[in-house]
Amino acid sequence: MNARDTQADAAPVPARDSHDAAPVPARAAGQPHPHESARAQVAGAAHYVDDIPEIKGTLYAAPILSTVAHGRLRGVDAAAAQAMPGVRGVLLSADVPGDKMLAAFAHDEPVFAIDTVQHVGQVVGVVVADTVMQARRAARRVVLDIEPLPAILTLQDALAAQSYVLPPVFVRRGDAQRALANAPHRLQGAFEVGGQEHFYLEGQIAYALPLEQRQWWIYSSTQHPGEVQHWVAHALGIENNAVRVECRRMGGGFGGKETQAGHLAVWAAVAAHRLGRPVKLRLDRDDDFMVTGKRHPFAYEYTVGYDDTGRIQGLQLMLAANCGFSADLSGPVADRAVFHSDNAYFLEDVEIASYRCKTNTQSHTAYRGFGGPQGVIVIEAIMGDIARALGIDALDVRMVNLYGTHERNVTHYQMTVEDNILQPLLSTLEHSAQYRRRQAAIAAWNAQTPVLKRGLALTPVKFGISFTATLFNQAGALVHVYTDGSVQANHGGTEMGQGLNTKVAQIVADELGVPFARVRVTASDTGKVPNASATAASSGTDLNGRAAQFAARNVRDNLAGFVAGLDNCGAGAVRFEGGQVVSPTATRHFDDVVGMAYANRIQLWSDGFYRTPKIHYDKATLTGRPFYYFAYGAACTEVVIDTLTGESRVLKVDILHDVGRSINPAIDVGQIEGGFIQGMGWLTTEQLVWNDKGVLPTHAPSTYKIPATGDTPAHFKVDLWPAPNREDNVYGSKAVGEPPFMLAISVFEALRNAVAAARGDGQAPLQAPATAENVLRALGTLIN
Structure with missing residues (x-):
C-alpha cells in the first residue's frame, strides 16, 4: 500500500468539543487591517515591473517622438542612430506584423505614426539597444522629415472648426427654453477647467518576453491586463490565447494605465518580435508627460433660470471636452460628465450639449472620476453664481435644489435616485x-x-x-484552499496601491472563517482569470470582491457538505468562524477539516463569477440606469x-x-x-x-x-x-x-x-x- 492509499484510508481527525473552543476572533471585514503590501513597500521589497529579474539577452527600447504638432511624415532617417554603439534596430510602422492600428474601439490610433503625425510627442517608432541609455541617446539621433500642417490646439479652435473625435451628444428633458423664458432670474456664464497629469510614481513600463511556439509573456504596469493581451495579440497578428499578461502591482495608476499602458506593451512586443529577444520599454518622466494623455480639459457655457430662493427652473449647458488627437476613452468620459452635470440636484427642464473635440495634443484618457469631476464642477459653479447674484448663502441654494422624493428624484438621464x-x-x-x-x-x-x-x-x-458600458460590469475570481489550510485568491482586478487585494483577502477570509493572515492574493494574470474588465470606475471591490466571495463560498459549501455527512446534520448548520468549523455536535480546526476533505477527494478550489444586477443603458439616447x-x-x-x-x-x-x-x-x-x-x-x-x-x-x-x-x-x-x-x-x-x-x-x-x-x-x-x-x-x- 502506498502513502496516498494510507492517507485516504486514515481515520478522521477527532473532533474537539465545542466547550473547549477558543474565543472566536473578530471578522476580518470591517477591521482596519494594514495594506497587504505595506511592509514590503516600506522595506523596498515590493516588486514592480522594473524589479523583475531580466532574462538573458534582454534589450531596451526608447521612443522616437514627433517634434511637430501636425504634419505629413515624409521620411525617417535612422542612419546616425543605427551607427551608434549597442543599437540593435529601429522599428517603424512597417515592422508591425499585424494590424498597424491599435485595437482601440474607435480604431483611430496607429501603433506607430504612419503617414502623418498628430501631436508633439507622438511615437513614430522605437530604437532598441543593449542598454537603456544607449537606446535613449540613439532615439534622439533619428531625424524625422515632417512637412508641417495646420494644427488645432485649443478647444475654441476645435469648436469653430467642428473638429471632433466623436459626434456631439445632446440630452434634453422638459422644455429648457420655455422654463428660462418664464424664470424670474437668469444668468449666463462661461469658464474653463484644465487637465491633469496622472503623475504615478511608477512610470509607464512593459517587458515583453517571446516564448516557444509564438507565445508571449508580457509584464505590464496596467489597470487592464485583458486589454493589453488583446492589443498585443492584435498587433502581432496572433490569437489572444498566445499572450499572457501579468501585473502584480502598479506604483499608481489613477486611470492613466487603463488604456495607455497598452501602447508600451505593443511597442515592446513589436520590437521583441522583430529582433527575437525580450524587450523592456520604460518611459522616463519627461517622455511620459509628452507621450501620454491627461485628464480631459473642459470648457463650459451656461444659461440658467431660477427663482428668488435659487431653485433652478431651467438650464442650458454646453460641455466641450478636449479629447486630443484620437478617441481613446473620450466617449465614455464625456458621457459621464453629462451624467454628473446634475451632481446632487434635480434639473427639471434642461438641455445639455456635449462636444468631443479633436485637437493636436496627446490623446486624453481616463483619470480618477472619469469625467465626473468635469460634470460636477460646472453645476457647483452655477450654484455659487446663483447665490452671489441673489446675495444669499450658497448652501441654502444647494439645499433647495437637492434631489428629493417622488417627482424630484429622477435624473435627467431617467434614473430614479432610490438611495438618496x-x-x-x-x-x-x-x-x-x-x-x-x-x-x-x-x-x-x-x-x-x-x-x-x-x-x-x-x-x-x-x-x-458602475461602468457606464454595461458589458464591463462583470468579474471572475479563483479561490484555492491548500492541504495545509492556507488560502490563495486570484481575481481579475489590479492592485495600484488602493488596497483592492487587501479587501479581497478580508472578504475571502470571512467567507471561509479563517484568519486574515491565512489568505494570500496573487498577481493579476490573464492566464488565470480571462476577459477581466479594467480596474476602474471605482468598481474594483464591488466586482472582484463579490466574485472572490462567491468562489470562496463554493469551497465553503463543499466543506460544509462534507462535515454535514460526518456529523449527520444539514450543511446549513455548519459554521466557519475563527479558524474553526462548527457543527451542532462538534468543533474542528479548519486545517483538519481541509486535510480530511482532501483525503476524501472533496474539491478544495473553485471559481466565482459576478455581474452587476439592475443596470441598463441606451448609449444612443444616454438614458437608462447606468449605475x-x-x-x-x-x-x-x-x-x-x-x-x-x-x-x-x-x-x-x-x-x-x-x-x-x-x-x-x-x-x-x-x-x-x-x-x-x-x-x-x-x-x-x-x-x-x-x-x-x-x-x-x-x-x-x-x-x-x-x-x-x-x-x-x-x-x-x-x-x-x-x-x-x-x-x-x-x-x-x-x-x-x-x-x-x-x-x-x-x-x-x-x-x-x-x-x-x-x-x-x-x-x-x-x-x-x-x-x-x-x-x-x-x-x-x-x-x-
Missing part, C-alpha cells in the same frame, strides 16, 4: 463643521482685513457606481488668498463621506484623504500649458506642481456616514476610489467666495486651476 441621503448628510456636516458660525466669522474677518481674504464652501457629491447605486459625500473647506500675490492656502477641511459598511476603514479613510488632495491639486496648482507650437513645457516636476505634504491642512477631519449600502453589494459596502476626488470642488468654490469677497462686486471669474496667476486675473490685478 443628501439632505441628512449635508445637514449633519453643516452642524458638525459649524458652517453657519464660521461663515459669520469669515465675513467679519474679510470686512476688517484688506489683504488676506477667506472663503468657505460646503459642497456635496453624488457619484454613480447600480450612488456614493454620497460632502466637504466643508475654508481657504485664504493673498490679494497681493494671488497665493492661496487650504486652512481647514471637514468631510463626511458615504462608504456604506466599510470593509476596511483605514483604507477607506486613506482613499478619501488621497482623493481629496489629488482633487485639490487639480483645482489649485496642477496647470498644464501647451504653447502655440503644441509643445507641453510643463513636462517635469520643476514646472508641474502636484500637492506636497505641506499643502495638506492641519485641520483635516474625515468621518464616515454610518449606514450600509441599500443595494445588495458585497458586505454592504460602497465604492470609495473616485467619489472623494470631487469633494475637492469645495476648495474651488471656497476660493471663488474669497475672490468675490476681495472684489466686492459679487463676481468670481476664476478659472481652474486657481494658480496664483489665475487668482490675480480673477481679482483684476493681473493683465495678460
Whole structure:
C-alpha cells in the first residue's frame, strides 16, 4: 500500500468539543487591517515591473517622438542612430506584423505614426539597444522629415472648426427654453477647467518576453491586463490565447494605465518580435508627460433660470471636452460628465450639449472620476453664481435644489435616485463643521482685513457606481484552499496601491472563517482569470470582491457538505468562524477539516463569477440606469488668498463621506484623504500649458506642481456616514476610489467666495486651476 492509499484510508481527525473552543476572533471585514503590501513597500521589497529579474539577452527600447504638432511624415532617417554603439534596430510602422492600428474601439490610433503625425510627442517608432541609455541617446539621433500642417490646439479652435473625435451628444428633458423664458432670474456664464497629469510614481513600463511556439509573456504596469493581451495579440497578428499578461502591482495608476499602458506593451512586443529577444520599454518622466494623455480639459457655457430662493427652473449647458488627437476613452468620459452635470440636484427642464473635440495634443484618457469631476464642477459653479447674484448663502441654494422624493428624484438621464441621503448628510456636516458660525466669522474677518481674504464652501457629491458600458460590469475570481489550510485568491482586478487585494483577502477570509493572515492574493494574470474588465470606475471591490466571495463560498459549501455527512446534520448548520468549523455536535480546526476533505477527494478550489444586477443603458439616447447605486459625500473647506500675490492656502477641511459598511476603514479613510488632495491639486496648482507650437513645457516636476505634504491642512477631519449600502453589494459596502476626488470642488468654490469677497462686486471669474496667476486675473490685478 502506498502513502496516498494510507492517507485516504486514515481515520478522521477527532473532533474537539465545542466547550473547549477558543474565543472566536473578530471578522476580518470591517477591521482596519494594514495594506497587504505595506511592509514590503516600506522595506523596498515590493516588486514592480522594473524589479523583475531580466532574462538573458534582454534589450531596451526608447521612443522616437514627433517634434511637430501636425504634419505629413515624409521620411525617417535612422542612419546616425543605427551607427551608434549597442543599437540593435529601429522599428517603424512597417515592422508591425499585424494590424498597424491599435485595437482601440474607435480604431483611430496607429501603433506607430504612419503617414502623418498628430501631436508633439507622438511615437513614430522605437530604437532598441543593449542598454537603456544607449537606446535613449540613439532615439534622439533619428531625424524625422515632417512637412508641417495646420494644427488645432485649443478647444475654441476645435469648436469653430467642428473638429471632433466623436459626434456631439445632446440630452434634453422638459422644455429648457420655455422654463428660462418664464424664470424670474437668469444668468449666463462661461469658464474653463484644465487637465491633469496622472503623475504615478511608477512610470509607464512593459517587458515583453517571446516564448516557444509564438507565445508571449508580457509584464505590464496596467489597470487592464485583458486589454493589453488583446492589443498585443492584435498587433502581432496572433490569437489572444498566445499572450499572457501579468501585473502584480502598479506604483499608481489613477486611470492613466487603463488604456495607455497598452501602447508600451505593443511597442515592446513589436520590437521583441522583430529582433527575437525580450524587450523592456520604460518611459522616463519627461517622455511620459509628452507621450501620454491627461485628464480631459473642459470648457463650459451656461444659461440658467431660477427663482428668488435659487431653485433652478431651467438650464442650458454646453460641455466641450478636449479629447486630443484620437478617441481613446473620450466617449465614455464625456458621457459621464453629462451624467454628473446634475451632481446632487434635480434639473427639471434642461438641455445639455456635449462636444468631443479633436485637437493636436496627446490623446486624453481616463483619470480618477472619469469625467465626473468635469460634470460636477460646472453645476457647483452655477450654484455659487446663483447665490452671489441673489446675495444669499450658497448652501441654502444647494439645499433647495437637492434631489428629493417622488417627482424630484429622477435624473435627467431617467434614473430614479432610490438611495438618496443628501439632505441628512449635508445637514449633519453643516452642524458638525459649524458652517453657519464660521461663515459669520469669515465675513467679519474679510470686512476688517484688506489683504488676506477667506472663503468657505460646503459642497456635496453624488457619484454613480458602475461602468457606464454595461458589458464591463462583470468579474471572475479563483479561490484555492491548500492541504495545509492556507488560502490563495486570484481575481481579475489590479492592485495600484488602493488596497483592492487587501479587501479581497478580508472578504475571502470571512467567507471561509479563517484568519486574515491565512489568505494570500496573487498577481493579476490573464492566464488565470480571462476577459477581466479594467480596474476602474471605482468598481474594483464591488466586482472582484463579490466574485472572490462567491468562489470562496463554493469551497465553503463543499466543506460544509462534507462535515454535514460526518456529523449527520444539514450543511446549513455548519459554521466557519475563527479558524474553526462548527457543527451542532462538534468543533474542528479548519486545517483538519481541509486535510480530511482532501483525503476524501472533496474539491478544495473553485471559481466565482459576478455581474452587476439592475443596470441598463441606451448609449444612443444616454438614458437608462447606468449605475447600480450612488456614493454620497460632502466637504466643508475654508481657504485664504493673498490679494497681493494671488497665493492661496487650504486652512481647514471637514468631510463626511458615504462608504456604506466599510470593509476596511483605514483604507477607506486613506482613499478619501488621497482623493481629496489629488482633487485639490487639480483645482489649485496642477496647470498644464501647451504653447502655440503644441509643445507641453510643463513636462517635469520643476514646472508641474502636484500637492506636497505641506499643502495638506492641519485641520483635516474625515468621518464616515454610518449606514450600509441599500443595494445588495458585497458586505454592504460602497465604492470609495473616485467619489472623494470631487469633494475637492469645495476648495474651488471656497476660493471663488474669497475672490468675490476681495472684489466686492459679487463676481468670481476664476478659472481652474486657481494658480496664483489665475487668482490675480480673477481679482483684476493681473493683465495678460
